[in-house]
Amino acid sequence: MATGPAGLTRRARxxxxxxxxxxxxxxxxxxxxxxxxxxxxxxxxxxxxxxADLGGANLHTCLGVGPPESTLSDFLRRGxxxxxxxxxxxxxxxxxxxAGAQDSLDAANLKxxxxxxxxxxxxxxxxxxxxxxxxxxxxxxxLDFFLLADHGLLVVLPEPTSVENAYRFVKAAFxxxxxxxxxxxxIQDLVEGALSTREGGLRTxxxxxxxxxxxxxxxxxxxxxxxxxxRVRLVVNQARTDADANVGAAMVAAWKKxxxxxxxxxxxxxxxxxxWRAVRKRRxxxxxxxxxxxxxxxQRIAARLxxxxxxxxxxxxx
Numbered sequence: 002m003a004t005g006p007a008g009l010t011r012r013a014r015x016x017x018x019x020x021x022x023x024x025x026x027x028x029x030x031x032x033x034x035x036x037x038x039x040x041x042x043x044x045x046x047x048x049x050x051x052x053a054d055l056g057g058a059n060l061h062t063c064l065g066v067g068p069p070e071s072t073l074s075d076f077l078r079r080g081x082x083x084x085x086x087x088x089x090x091x092x093x094x095x096x097x098x099x100a101g102a103q104d105s106l107d108a109a110n111l112k113x114x115x116x117x118x119x120x121x122x123x124x125x126x127x128x129x130x131x132x133x134x135x136x137x138x139x140x141x142x143x144l145d146f147f148l149l150a151d152h153g154l155l156v157v158l159p160e161p162t163s164v165e166n167a168y169r170f171v172k173a174a175f176x177x178x179x180x181x182x183x184x185x186x187x188i189q190d191l192v193e194g195a196l197s198t199r200e201g202g203l204r205t206x207x208x209x210x211x212x213x214x215x216x217x218x219x220x221x222x223x224x225x226x227x228x229x230x231x232r233v234r235l236v237v238n239q240a241r242t243d244a245d246a247n248v249g250a251a252m253v254a255a256w257k258k259x260x261x262x263x264x265x266x267x268x269x270x271x272x273x274x275x276x277w278r279a280v281r282k283r284r285x286x287x288x289x290x291x292x293x294x295x296x297x298x299x300q301r302i303a304a305r306l307x308x309x310x311x312x313x314x315x316x317x318x319x
Contacts, residue, residue: 017310018123018131020053020150023157024166026137029238030054030156032280033270033299034134035063039287040303042095046129046312049088052101053146054136061100064091065283069100076122077115084122093288097128111142120149129312139173147174148181148231152306154267156236157252159245164252171233171256171264178231179209186213186224207261231262236302237269245269267305270298 021034031054038050052060052073061069071087076099088097111119123131133150135143147153153174157167176192183189191212209228214221235253240246249266256264270276273295279286287296 016126016128016131017152017306018133018150019152019154019306020133020135020147021154021156022135022143022147022170023137023155024139024168024170025163028137028156028158028163029270029276030137031060031063031134032276032286033154033156033236033238034132035060036285036287036296036299037303037306038091038096038130038132039093039285040300041130041132041307042093043287044303044307046095047127048096048130048132049099049126049128050091050096050132050134051099051123053133053143054101059101060134061089061098062283063280064093064098064285066091066098066100069098072100073119077111077119084126093285101134116142116145120145123149139170141177144174144177148178152234152309153232154234154236156238157248158238159240159248159269164248167235167252168256172260174233175228175231175260175262178228182224182227186220187216188213188224228262232265234265234267236267239272240269241272246271267302268298270295270302 019037021030021037023030031052034050038048042048050060050064054060061067066089069087069089071089073087076084076087084099087099089100091098123133133146135146137143155167155170157163179188179192183192188209191209210221210225213224235249237246237249240248246269249269253264253266256262271294273286273293275290275293276286276295279289282289286293287299290296
């Protein structure tokens, strides 16, 4: 995914950022984040997990790590000089964790300067993979972290309410992306008009580009390339039937048809009692039961991400 929030310039870097989001809570985002971190670390890559659910941090529990003494709050509000000071070991070689804030009612409402500080610091990290476990919903902080990522993973359950919320999340992220570039392309009025109506005056990517092309054809071409990089990657969790497993493909087709933007289906994770047993034991299922169906599904998703990046275990950091 492309340009980050206003005021933040993306620098050339070899590391990849994965952001795991969702339209609602309780869909397994933290389970997916934790186990993808384990899978990538097991493949030989240096991985940093960041609990960016600033209002309800629990990623450490999924990894079996006790309540951390230092969290993002210490970095953002208490003068810790760098993120390394708040990193904790997970017990998995190559996998480190930065726990989310747990001690402040307004932790989820970062001030602009705090968010910029955190984003810049995240971009400076040397890990091969940086995985951000985001909070549920469509707050600007959540959307900005999601848009910062090279891979924005959206977890969805094969249920009508979850699918509806997932579409709402993707649409909100797309319009947030437009807000980030509106001044550059002179489309402030266009975006404001779309956001001020219930249905939105802009129906597809092509609607946006067509409006810009009327004023500046060269700008339209650049905008089309930039918006085409907005590519969400779906992970369907707790699929019980083949129809459930096909929900991702159906969502990809519907999003392309009605909004004109490509989306990727990374695959489905089968419903597996081993997953919730592992959660109850506070252990990643990839560690507790690496041969279970859900573990095999998580390994396939990790392999798919590595393939998209042109990486393999042999290309990992020493």
